[in-house]
Amino acid sequence: MKKSHHLVTRLQHLGTLPCDAEHPVAAVATPSIRTSTVRFHSLEQLERTESLRAQGERAMSYGRMGLQTHAELEQIFLALENGDRCFLASSGVGAISMTLLSLLSQGDHMVCTDNVYGPVRSLDETILQRMGIRSTYVGGHDYAALEAAITPDTKVLYAESPGSLLLEMLDFRALSEIAKKHKLIFVVDNTWGSGLIYTPLELGADISIIAGTKYIGGHSDLMLGAVVVKGVELGARIDRNQYALGYSISADDAWLAIRGVRTMPIRMQQHAANALKVCEFLSSLDATVAIYHPAYPADKHHALWQRDCKGSNGLLSVAFKGSREQARAFVDALAIFYIGYSWGGFESLVQWVRPQGIAHHSYASEALRTGEHQLIRLHVGLEAVEDLIADLQQAYDKAFGA
Numbered sequence: 001m002k003k004s005h006h007l008v009t010r011l012q013h014l015g016t017l018p019c020d021a022e023h024p025v026a027a028v029a030t031p032s033i034r035t036s037t038v039r040f041h042s043l044e045q046l047e048r049t050e051s052l053r054a055q056g057e058r059a060m061s062y063g064r065m066g067l068q069t070h071a072e073l074e075q076i077f078l079a080l081e082n083g084d085r086c087f088l089a090s091s092g093v094g095a096i097s098m099t100l101l102s103l104l105s106q107g108d109h110m111v112c113t114d115n116v117y118g119p120v121r122s123l124d125e126t127i128l129q130r131m132g133i134r135s136t137y138v139g140g141h142d143y144a145a146l147e148a149a150i151t152p153d154t155k156v157l158y159a160e161s162p163g164s165l166l167l168e169m170l171d172f173r174a175l176s177e178i179a180k181k182h183k184l185i186f187v188v189d190n191t192w193g194s195g196l197i198y199t200p201l202e203l204g205a206d207i208s209i210i211a212g213t214k215y216i217g218g219h220s221d222l223m224l225g226a227v228v229v230k231g232v233e234l235g236a237r238i239d240r241n242q243y244a245l246g247y248s249i250s251a252d253d254a255w256l257a258i259r260g261v262r263t264m265p266i267r268m269q270q271h272a273a274n275a276l277k278v279c280e281f282l283s284s285l286d287a288t289v290a291i292y293h294p295a296y297p298a299d300k301h302h303a304l305w306q307r308d309c310k311g312s313n314g315l316l317s318v319a320f321k322g323s324r325e326q327a328r329a330f331v332d333a334l335a336i337f338y339i340g341y342s343w344g345g346f347e348s349l350v351q352w353v354r355p356q357g358i359a360h361h362s363y364a365s366e367a368l369r370t371g372e373h374q375l376i377r378l379h380v381g382l383e384a385v386e387d388l389i390a391d392l393q394q395a396y397d398k399a400f401g402a
């Protein structure tokens with residue numbers, strides 16, 4: 001596949017096995033190559049592989065780092081993010097912990113935007129603090145506070161955009177300037193964009209992390225993470241740490257991710273189109289006080305989304321003026337939207353975000369924090385949008401009707 005082809009074209013062809021004079025007939029779909037170890041046809045070949053690995057190259061030498069199925073999935077992540085090296089992990093959180101454990105040592109400090117995915121704080125409180133690593137959380141738009149939080153020990157700036165609860169867009173270019181000025185490694189969680197609709201490495205990030213669990217897999221049947229790195233040196237650092245930590249994923253999971261990613265562009269378009277229609281519907285409801293979805297023109301950060309993103313997806317939140325009981329009644333009355341965490345699968349999901357769930361977020365309004373407004377997060381799936389809107393309407397009538 002030529003790099004000049006469109007990404008969508010490359011996503012259909014990356015990872016297919018060779019079909020040439022030596023292999024005159026080949027499977028179209030990439031197989032899952034399961035193995036715990038590999039064999040070498042000579043000792044010389046084994047030694048060549050060892051030396052390539054010592055130079056930081058991806059050379060297949062043992063089952064833990066995988067064979068062709070893993071290598072092809074890594075190539076797909078590199079094509080999506082335009083990175084230099086990719087490392088797979090058994091979940092998105094695994095990819096985050098692999099990255100931070102690779103980059104931070106005792107006495108180091110990290111600055112995080114305060115909208116980061118909740119388990120990042122668990123990693124901080126459970127492991128990083130115990131290792132003598134400190135973190136400070138700051139609003140991602142408050143550049144003065146961000147710079148003020150940086151100390152001589154600060155090594156990493158960690159950010160997520162848009163946040164997965166209030167969907168606030170951050171300005172990665174501005175944040176990367178701050179990181180460069182203070183010689184910090186700029187790490188971002190790009191699960192929302194999954195490399196298709198948002199490419200942070202092109203906006204100045206050094207490392208982009210994707211939970212493949214979400215849109216890459218796309219079918220709610222896979223846990224997977226990827227760390228995509230810009231720069232060979234930084235790549236070698238993650239490589240050594242991944243090896244030492246023993247992170248590994250099953251070939252079957254890599255296979256499911258490859259299978260899922262082929263249809264990601266078309267799925268994402270449909271999620272995005274459905275979500276915009278749901279936003280329009282929600283805006284017509286009396287109880288709606290805010291809609292959080294950067295592709296929606298009334299969103300506060302729509303201009304930034306237009307500048308930095310190539311598309312959108314099915315994730316949105318809505319704030320209703322009403323009581324906790326009304327929010328709970330609304331969620332329970334939905335029939336098509338399943339009650340559940342996560343997003344990125346084919347199905348529509350709903351979650352009531354309790355005030356304590358966004359207490360840490362500087363972007364949350366006072367009314368959301370005090371519980372005067374209720375935050376409902378929706379993942380708009382691939383069902384007929386008319387059915388989704390009808391479901392939302394009947395639940396709204398039950399919970400908020402006169």
Ligand SMILES: *Cc1c(COP(=O)(O)O)cnc(C)c1O
Nearest residue numbers: 091092093117164191211213224
């Ligand atoms: C789901 C999610 C993760 C974690 O992925 P898992 O595979 O569930 O561990 C990380 N970041 C964001 C933004 C997510 O939504």
